[in-house]
Amino acid sequence: MNKYSIAYFGTPGFSAMFLEKLLADKEIPVKVEFVVTRHDKAVGRKQIITPSPVKQIALKNNISVIDDLKKLQVISYKLQELDFAFLFAYGGFIPDNLLHQPRYGFLNTHPSLLPKYRGASPMAYPLILGDTETGVTFIQLDEKLDQGPIISQEKVGIAPTDLRSDLENKLTELSFQLFKKQVEQIADSQKATLKFINQDNKAATYTQKFTKEDGFISFSIIEKALNNSSLNFAELPKPILRYIEKYHLTEEWKAKLTDSGKIIYDYFRGLYPWPGIWTRVTPARCAAVQQKRLKITNCSLTNNKLIIKKVQLEGKKEVDFITFNKAYKIL
Missing domain, CATH: 3.10.25 (Methionyl-tRNA Fmet Formyltransferase; Chain A, domain 2)
Incomplete structure (x- = not known):
């Protein structure tokens, strides 16, 4: 089976977990050509400059890394050679001129049941508001934050004692399974046959970044x-x-x-x-x-x-x- 050439955009630990699963699963018809992540940051009391968890996994697997979106020309050139780019918890804004460079554009798994809980903290809000279920949504990225058309959704229950770290694990696994299912569907039938559903913007809610x-x-x-x-x-x-x-x-x-x-x-x-x-x-x-x-x-x-x-x-x-x-x- 021919493999799709993709770029992986992600940053935090649970995104690194997703990338590890992706690289370990030989049945998924994709090849990660390069990774895009946020730049290295000072961490801890000693403020040690540390690469993002996603960057660490990429380097461990000898995958090239771009951690500076200012290198637009480099990224643009690389994206044009790809079938699609996939984003999971990247944590940064993707410039409009990059979104349509890959053959199938940018695909994204958002860890909430969109249009609910758009924004920076979709895993925290179901917990702080006492929800009993949440889920993941597979979308195509567009120019507006978390507003792209929906391809599919999956729900998952929230246990009364689940912490955010527990929910991150649940939603990362669910996101991975949904990604795998959708990529296999794309491989079988091509993207043109996938159904896209526009989000109901009137039902949208937004989450804030915590300090x-x-x-x-x-x-x-x-x-x-x-x-x-x-x-x-x-x-x-x-x-x-x-x-x-x-x-x-x-x-x-x-x-x-x-x-x-x-x-x-x-x-x-x-x-x-x-x-x-x-x-x-x-x-x-x-x-x-x-x-x-x-x-x-x-x-x-x-x-x-x-x-x-x-x-x-x-x-x-x-x-x-x-x-x-x-x-x-x-x-």
Whole structure:
């Protein structure tokens, strides 16, 4: 069977996982000619310049890498020689002049049920909003963000204890299986026979990129979650509140405000492991002005009450919460 020549666009760890699966599966009729990823970044406290996970996998498999989209002429020349380019969590904007260079253009698997959850954080939002299912959508890229015509979709359930890292694994596997199915269909019948469905832009919702500050939850709200006391809208984590207000979900969420334990636990699930959720505390043995940042690194939900299992005080190592509270008496 003839293989399609493709370029792979991706950056984070779960995209690297996809690329590994693709390279290991000899039944898929594709050959990755080169990889495009984001540039190397400083990582960790020591700010060590580190290549993206996708770049690391590409180099390990002796595949050439382009990590600078400013090299447009080089990329454009290379893309013209391809059957298609495939994008999975690239994390950057593809210039319009590149989209139609490959024979079949750019194809993309987006980890949500489009048009819902377009944008930067489609895996986090189903968790922080308490959804019970999500999925992946295979589309052809166009000039607008995540708005290309849909080729196919697959759904997957979300377990009550799934963290974002768990969902990344589920959706990466589902994305890979959908990619494999669609490429085999293209090989059998050619792209001209595939059905394209335009997205309903009126039903579209957008997700934001999270920052470290988005993980902050005041200690008073943490205390409410420990007792499953009711919240008011102003006490919701800001990304949740912005989404509710933007998409007019106030009535739907009124009944949910009584379950503060679940709200905060779901928020933890969606932001795990980064940026994570954190608060500020004044340990009993410290002066009042020495308020400290406390990250909740592990928690669970029992009878709709938040159960904190492990924490990390700034400048300290992670410890179990019972031990921490005995020493610092924050509750």
